[in-house]
Amino acid sequence: MKKSFRSSCPIASLLDLLGDKWSLLIVRDMIIKHKKTFKEISDSDEGIAPSILSARLKLLESYAIITKRKLPENKKENIYLLTDKGLDLTAIVVEYTLWGDKYMREHNTIDDIPGLDTDKSIMVDTIQNNYRAMVRTIC
Amino acid sequence: MKKSFRSSCPIASLLDLLGDKWSLLIVRDMIIKHKKTFKEISDSDEGIAPSILSARLKLLESYAIITKRKLPENKKENIYLLTDKGLDLTAIVVEYTLWGDKYMREHNTIDDIPGLDTDKSIMVDTIQNNYRAMVRTIC
DNA sequence: AAAATTGCTATCGTTTTAGTAGTAATAATT
DNA sequence: AATTATTACTACTAAAACGATAGCAATTTT
Numbered sequence: 471m472k473k474s475f476r477s478s479c480p481i482a483s484l485l486d487l488l489g490d491k492w493s494l495l496i497v498r499d500m501i502i503k504h505k506k507t508f509k510e511i512s513d514s515d516e517g518i519a520p521s522i523l524s525a526r527l528k529l530l531e532s533y534a535i536i537t538k539r540k541l542p543e544n545k546k547e548n549i550y551l552l553t554d555k556g557l558d559l560t561a562i563v564v565e566y567t568l569w570g571d572k573y574m575r576e577h578n579t580i581d582d583i584p585g586l587d588t589d590k591s592i593m594v595d596t597i598q599n600n601y602r603a604m605v606r607t608i609c
Numbered sequence: 610m611k612k613s614f615r616s617s618c619p620i621a622s623l624l625d626l627l628g629d630k631w632s633l634l635i636v637r638d639m640i641i642k643h644k645k646t647f648k649e650i651s652d653s654d655e656g657i658a659p660s661i662l663s664a665r666l667k668l669l670e671s672y673a674i675i676t677k678r679k680l681p682e683n684k685k686e687n688i689y690l691l692t693d694k695g696l697d698l699t700a701i702v703v704e705y706t707l708w709g710d711k712y713m714r715e716h717n718t719i720d721d722i723p724g725l726d727t728d729k730s731i732m733v734d735t736i737q738n739n740y741r742a743m744v745r746t747i748c
Numbered sequence: 749a750a751a752a753t754t755g756c757t758a759t760c761g762t763t764t765t766a767g768t769a770g771t772a773a774t775a776a777t778t
Numbered sequence: 779a780a781t782t783a784t785t786a787c788t789a790c791t792a793a794a795a796c797g798a799t800a801g802c803a804a805t806t807t808t
Binding site: 507508509512520521523524546547548 | 753754755756757758759
């Protein structure tokens, strides 16, 4: 899994990894909607093509943002879970949500998302705790 | 300036605008490095092609994230400045910096950036205040 | 045993990106 | 005043990425 980086800037380096139209949406599906399988993510509103989803999951896995495993009771489904590193993207996802909620309404219909008036750090903690609780139920 | 949106999700909508490898870097150059002209942004470490920079600046302007103007004393240079909407991307830029600083060092050389241990909201305020002060000196 | 589901890969036309060259207008230099 | 340099682009083409669809193997369900 090769990748080259444009510069030594932390922002540019992160963009070299996740700077496309799909990667953060996959992370969103996992963090917020607790999606865990190829099928669940495929079924999102935005309609990602399987070839793209496949490539992105591989990339995210190669950078240890997600892990891929099978559960003993199902040999068909792969379960994708966020690592701590991946779950640490929550703050970015929250900031995207807040900015999009505030400024994109003039250009597009935007869903109302409850709880956006909560303190940011509490939002981030809540999301991360919910995710970890979900992981505990399946492993 | 046409653009279509994939869904009514605020995150997806923001990604439809800024979800590429360059837009946020341009915003970073403006917010952090106080770059204001086509030339200054062109000269960044990452080496953006002029055709791409031109297209992105037009897009950012069309969504009122930046403005374009000339100063009376120079009829050649265009001055690009962030609007309040654009400056509100500071929190996202800060979160990118923090995540990149924390997790990208194992994959790439990452510059040390002073002040990353400061409280997030103070970082954001400081950056925004510095930017506004800079704008005041030239307008 | 047959049908459906899941998790992909393959293919291919279209779109986007990247790199380079070139140009017009202004500004600086000689 | 004439030449040179700078700025802000646009134009062009090659390369890469994307997007939609089809297809397939391994399971699971019926």
